[in-house]
Amino acid sequence: MDMADTAVIKQHLIDPEICIRCNTCEATCPVGAITHDSRNYVVDADKCNFCMACIPPCPTGSIDNWRTMPRIRAYSVADQLTWDELPAELSADQLAEAGVAADAVAVEPAAVSLPAAASGEEAFNSAQYNATVPPWSAAHAYTNLYGPKAAEKTVTATVVGNVRVTEVGKEYDTHHVVLDFGAMPFPVLEGQSIGIVPPGVDASGRPHHARQYSVASPRNGERPGYNNVSLTIKRVLEDHHGNAVRGVASNYMCDLQVGDKVQVIGPFGTTFLMPNHPKSAIVMICTGTGSAPMRAMTEWRRRLRKSGKFEGGKLMLFFGARTCARPPPTSRRS
Ligand SMILES: Cc1cc2nc3c(=O)[nH]c(=O)nc-3n(C[C@H](O)[C@H](O)[C@H](O)COP(=O)(O)OP(=O)(O)OC[C@H]3O[C@@H](n4cnc5c(N)ncnc54)[C@H](O)[C@@H]3O)c2cc1C
Ligand code: SF4
Ligand code: SF4
Structure with a gap:
């Protein structure tokens, strides 16, 4: 067995029991390492460069799973698409059987600078624009209080x-x-x-x-x-x-x-939280039911203003709709 066969990696995996198939990770990954079918979201070990851009935005934490694996036994995308649950870590005996020394250390590439997209342009990475960081004055958000595993x-x-x-x-x-x-x-x-x-x-x-x-x-x-x-x-x-x-x-x-x-x-x-700073202005851009969180934000500001204790910053909403609520005005000349 040559050295390449015994190399050990930390394989990045998604827990199918917890994942709610929201697509956030796939939309975030700058190198296209995450894909899905109608069943599971999965990570391609050959493409993942451990940049970690997908970790903070995942709403459930299901993206944050890692397994120490001999590189040649890394779970394929095809394997992962069939899973109902994550496999356990390999035992010391299983690792030894695969030729992995007991003191072997799993390697992960250092966080890398973003690669150029296939077109030659720089790939989009939402983390670059702080899209994964809430406004500094936002209230503390509680998450994952219930489910989804059991x-x-x-x-x-x-x-x-x-x-x-x-x-x-x-x-x-x-x-x-x-x-x-x-x-x-x-x-x-x-x-x-x-x-x-x-x-x-x-x-x-x-x-x-x-x-x-x-x-x-x-x-x-x-x-x-x-x-x-x-x-x-x-x-x-x-x-x-x-x-x-x-x-x-x-x-x-x-x-x-x-x-x-x-x-x-x-x-x-x-x-994706609203700032609590009383003078903060908010620009909202949405289409269709994407207006749901904007309703929450505008209504909260309306209630604060009604209380008379809040001089809120300005709110600006851009809403895109497929159809006009009213027929377009007829031409005056016709
Ligand atoms: C963070 C987040 C917030 C969301 N908030 C809302 C919200 O406020 N209101 C809301 O209505 N939805 C919202 N969605 C979408 C919602 O989670 C579901 O995806 C959507 O309701 C479809 O689920 P379903 O079970 O009815 O369809 P499924 O049974 O899952 O899908 C049936 C088929 O329809 C396709 N499909 C799924 N969604 C759409 C769509 N919107 N238009 C056209 N085809 C579709 C699927 O690809 C599939 O082929 C949100 C999604 C996310 C990730
Ligand atoms: S972001 Fe998290 S919950 Fe959403 S599809 Fe990816 S792993 Fe699943
Ligand atoms: S760690 Fe980076 S490269 Fe790997 S799946 Fe997440 S976003 Fe993609």
Whole structure:
């Protein structure tokens, strides 16, 4: 066995039991090391350069897993796509069997400067723009208080409101859903999200993974002083290519009746938070249901201003919509 065969690496892996398939890591990785299929998000050991850009933005921490492996036995992307759970660390005996000396030290490339993209231009890395750092005056965000690994760690919320907010008969069906947590603490800040665990199993018989929804209400509740949150959910009836589908979680949520119970995990997200500094201005850019966290932020500022104790900085919102709310004005000459 030559030396190259016995080299040991720290392999970067994603825990499929915790990952909520939010795509944040794939969108962040500057070298395209993270990919996914309909089942799992995975890391290609041949591409990952340990730059760590994907670690802070992952809302669940499922990205932060490492295994000491002989390089030639590194888990392939194809292996990882079949996993339901992370494999255990190899035992000392298994490592010895693979020719790894007991005192071998796993190597990881030093954090590297970003490589040029395939086009020759510098690859985009959101971390470069501090997108993974919350505003300095943001409040402390609590995350991962519930789930998602064990079913018993979810919180049961009760639906206390479900209103369609787009016109009936129009193409897009979006709902304002209010969930009440009762006596269970569920602290959230504007800009955070929660995970909804739809009941039932997917096509391969596994429990559905959780889907994330941005909190659309301010930190003190949809109704001030109540332990509830609101969500803005678009019913998914076609996939990104326009083919007819019935999105599991969005349809489940849009069809809920007042009094129904929902399994919730989270909260998630520590970076996309609003500043607490009273003079801070906020520029918001969104489309469609991406306005949910902006509603939370603008409503929180509105409540603070109403209290008369807050001279808030300016708020500016850019909203993109697929269709015009009103027909365009007719030409005066026609
Ligand atoms: C941080 C975060 C916050 C989010 N906040 C919101 C929110 O506030 N409101 C909201 O409505 N959604 C939000 N989403 C998206 C949401 O988590 C789900 O992905 C979405 O509701 C679809 O889930 P589904 O189970 O209905 O569809 P699935 O059953 O998961 O998917 C069915 C098919 O539809 C495709 N698809 C998935 N989503 C869309 C889409 N939006 N448009 C077209 N095709 C799609 C899938 O690729 C798949 O082919 C958020 C996602 C993230 C990561
Ligand atoms: S939960 Fe973490 S590991 Fe899973 S897709 Fe999101 S960012 Fe990636
Ligand atoms: S550590 Fe860096 S290279 Fe590796 S998967 Fe995460 S973002 Fe990509």
